[in-house]
Structures are given as structure tokens and as C-alpha cells.
Amino acid sequence: DAEITQSPRHKITETGRQxxxxxxxTWNHNNMFWYRQDLGHGLRLIxxxxxxxxxxxxxxxxxxxxSRSNTEDLPLTLESAASSQTSVYFCxxxxxxxxxxxxxxxxxxxL
Amino acid sequence: DAKTTxxxxxxxAEGRAAxxxxxxxxxxxxxxxxxxRQIHSxxxxxxxxxxxxxxxxxxxxxxxxxxxxxxxxxxxxxxxRDTAVYYCIVRVEGTYKYIFGTGTRLKVLA
Numbered sequence: 066d067a068e069i070t071q072s073p074r075h076k077i078t079e080t081g082r083q084x085x086x087x088x089x090x091t092w093n094h095n096n097m098f099w100y101r102q103d104l105g106h107g108l109r110l111i112x113x114x115x116x117x118x119x120x121x122x123x124x125x126x127x128x129x130x131x132s133r134s135n136t137e138d139l140p141l142t143l144e145s146a147a148s149s150q151t152s153v154y155f156c157x158x159x160x161x162x163x164x165x166x167x168x169x170x171x172x173x174x175x176l
Numbered sequence: 177d178a179k180t181t182x183x184x185x186x187x188x189a190e191g192r193a194a195x196x197x198x199x200x201x202x203x204x205x206x207x208x209x210x211x212x213r214q215i216h217s218x219x220x221x222x223x224x225x226x227x228x229x230x231x232x233x234x235x236x237x238x239x240x241x242x243x244x245x246x247x248x249x250x251x252x253x254x255x256x257r258d259t260a261v262y263y264c265i266v267r268v269e270g271t272y273k274y275i276f277g278t279g280t281r282l283k284v285l286a
Contacts (some may be wrong), residue, residue, distance in 0.1 A: 073251050076268070096272040098274070100276070105278070106278065107263070107277055107278040108220070108263070108276035109276070110273070110274070110275060113272070113273060115272065123273075124275070133205055153217065155219050155220070157220075159272050161207065161260050163210070163267055163272060164210075164222045164225070165210075165212070165219070165220070165222060165227065167219030167220050167224070167272060168219055169218065170217065170218070170219055175246075
């Protein structure tokens with residue numbers, strides 16, 4: 066069965082370190098998204114991509130970057146992790162129907 | 177992009193219908209209404225979507241008012257496993273950008 070997977074599921078890092086969260090989908094979807102979820106804020110869109118070599122900023126993109134070199138993967142990079150980036154991160158993908166499929170989330174703690 | 181407004185929380189008795197409202201008064205003609213739910217800390221799960229007509233699937237029904245300014249998600253026979261946060265969002269046709277609000281926390285009571 067097609068799926069979307071995130072790794073690592075849990076990570077603890079220190080302020081200033083570079084961190085990369087991986088997202089891999091086997092749906093062959095063109096559209097991929099990264100969200101963060103914090104208490105009281107629901108899901109907020111960080112970056113999204115409509116296809117290979119396409120990336121776009123979302124609501125809260127400062128401090129984050131993404132790259133799309135193939136259809137299956139959209140890694141999210143925190144160039145210099147900050148405590149404010151402690152959060153749960155969700156990756157999602159969608160095809161032409163518009164239905165979003167989410168991964169199980171990656172919990173990041175920045176000390 | 178149209179914004180949505182939902183009540184913060186609702187309770188529903190097990191076995192009864194759960195009716196979750198959503199206001200999207202600034203919705204434009206080509207924006208779809210989607211509903212998702214999130215159980216505990218899992219990734220959100222798709223429930224249903226619609227443009228202007230009412231929709232029904234195995235999980236729920238979606239009622240959209242004629243002026244499209246609001247909608248209601250109906251879970252016909254709520255169970256304890258339906259306890260979750262429910263999100264109503266809109267998507268502009270031709271784009272795949274979704275903006276989530278804070279959702280409605282539904283608690284199904286035994």
C-alpha cells in the first residue's frame with residue numbers, strides 16, 4: 066500500500082544545530098506540504114511544493130527551508146535550530162483529488 | 177484565502193448524531209470545503225469534502241448552505257472513537273494550499 070513516512074519520529078537537538086526532517090511518500094503525488102503543530106495554534110503551513118524543483122513559502126517559513134529533487138521526497142531543514150522551533154512537524158501529500166494524506170509526525174525538541 | 181471559524185469544543189452523547197458547524201463567510205465560488213480530524217497526536221485524517229452540494233460517505237455527511245457561507249459535518253452515530261479535533265478548511269480550486277484553523281475538539285461521552 067502507498068504511504069507517507071517521516072523520520073526521525075523523535076529528535077532532541079541543541080540550539081544552533083542544523084536539523085533535517087525527512088518525508089517520503091509512495092503515492093506518486095505532485096503536491097507535498099510541511100506543517101508544524103503547537104498548542105493553541107493548530108496546524109500551520111511552513112513550506113509546500115507542487116512538483117520537482119518547485120517550492121513555496123507558507124505562513125511560518127522563517128528559519129526553515131525545503132528542496133524537491135524528486136517526486137517522493139521533501140526534506141525540511143532547520144538551518145540553525147532555535148527553541149521556538151520545538152514542535153511537532155507533519156508532512157503531507159496530495160494528488161489531483163485534493164485529499165491530503167499525512168505522515169505520523171516528527172516531534173522535535175530544541176534545547 | 178478564505179478563513180474558517182469553528183467552535184472551540186463540543187460534547188456529544190455516544191450513539192447520537194454529532195453536528196459540527198463551520199463558518200466560512202468569505203468563501204468564493206471556486207473554493208472547496210474539506211473536513212479532517214486528528215485523533216490524539218496522530219496525523220490528521222481526511223473525512224469528506226464538497227463544493228456546493230451536500231455530500232455523504234461512509235464516515236460522515238457534509239451539509240453546505242445554499243449561500244455557501246457555512247457548513248455542518250454530521251457524524252450520524254457518534255462513538256467514543258470519534259473523540260478528536262475536527263478541522264474545517266477551504267481549498268481554492270486549482271491550488272493545493274490548505275490553511276488549517278484551530279478546529280473543534282469533539283468529546284463523545286459514554
